[in-house]
Amino acid sequence: MLVTGVERRTGDIDDLLARHATGWAVDRMPAVDRCVLRIAAYELLGEPDVPVAVIIDEAIELVKAYSTEDSGRFVNGVLAGIAAEIRPGVVP
Numbered sequence: 001m002l003v004t005g006v007e008r009r010t011g012d013i014d015d016l017l018a019r020h021a022t023g024w025a026v027d028r029m030p031a032v033d034r035c036v037l038r039i040a041a042y043e044l045l046g047e048p049d050v051p052v053a054v055i056i057d058e059a060i061e062l063v064k065a066y067s068t069e070d071s072g073r074f075v076n077g078v079l080a081g082i083a084a085e086i087r088p089g090v091v092p
Helices: 002-008 010-020 031-046 052-066 071-086
Strands: none
Touching: 002 010, 002 031, 010 031, 010 071, 031 052, 031 071, 052 071
16 A cells, blocks of 8 residues: 555655755665655655654654664654645644
């Protein structure tokens, strides 16, 4: 479900990522960060029953385990910005 959802909405998702990842082009992000961000952004867009905090926390844990030392902070900042745009009024 997640993979097909991300695939269907890649254009919308990548537009969100580009707007909120200041100074980073989507295609230049570390691959793990990009994949995790796409999945989390899809969940923010298409899974309104999943709490924002859960989506962001799971994404941070994944990149901390599988990506760079700075990825947790980066992913947190990008997803917090996206969440504020997509789900205004919901505190992550």
